[in-house]
Amino acid sequence: MPGSPGSPDLRALVTGATAVLAEAGVPSARVDAVALAGHALGVPNLVLVMAPPLPPDFSARYAALVERRRLREPLQHITGTAAFRHLDLTVRPGVFVPRPETETVAQVAIDAAQALAAAGTVPTGVVPSGAVPSAEGAAAAVVVDLCAGGGPIALSVADEVPGARVTAVELSPEGVALTRANADRLGLEVRVLAGDVRQASLLAELDGAVDVLVSNPPYIPPDAVPIDPEVRDHDPDLALYGGGADGLEVPRAVVWAAVRLLRPGGTFVMEHAEVQAEAVRADVDATDAFTDIHTVADLTGRDRMVVATRR
């Protein structure tokens, strides 16, 4: 019976859409076909057998969404959301779409901040006098996210580490606005600033006072243009290309900001491309400011981030 729950019509439409998307080279075509059906029905995590009755205009609206995806518009731009750890984040064109591998980078920062919060021992004398105490008094951990984009890491730290004082810095006005919008919508407290990591005075009030500095900077080299149209044609170049022949100009500026901002014993975590592990470890080592410099892989086993402790 058309329009009944778990309607075979919906199954047929999703199967057809899956074939169209697979033909266009969309990775995970079926997952996307189901997600677009859920979006059209206003049911974010649609389970086909539990689908509501289809409204009369469903197939036309669904076809239009599938066509956008067939043309390789990112799924997250079409649905307007991306899942990141425990959060459903608003996503907009013009701002980098959060990636699953960055959830692992956030994990390391969250673990470090949680360890401080649990111990209740943020070293005294390092929180600058100008810093505003949180409602609960001293911060459980002072965390800074540089090159924050739409804020997935900063927002996740604020969500998962109660009492953490989180500051996000982002160069693009669109990223700053989106991080603020997400923070407001989710009721999370994150200070969001427009700023360039190459500025020597960036966050000067936190010099030597940061417990955890985390970053997913742009790092793609100029000659490694991404193959996926979703990335190449839709993520902003500012968020992709790190500058210099090796793509590590902005990451190196992040390293130097970490040298300045972290307190002794503070944790540094920065994402990079799989092939950059050795070069990034060398850059971190060259500052002479860190110990325990090591590479951590993401959930697919790819070298994904450098982790180090400020001396």
Ligand code: GLN
């Ligand atoms: N990880 C990005 C990509 O997959 C590269 C840039 C970044 O994350 N900072 O395209």
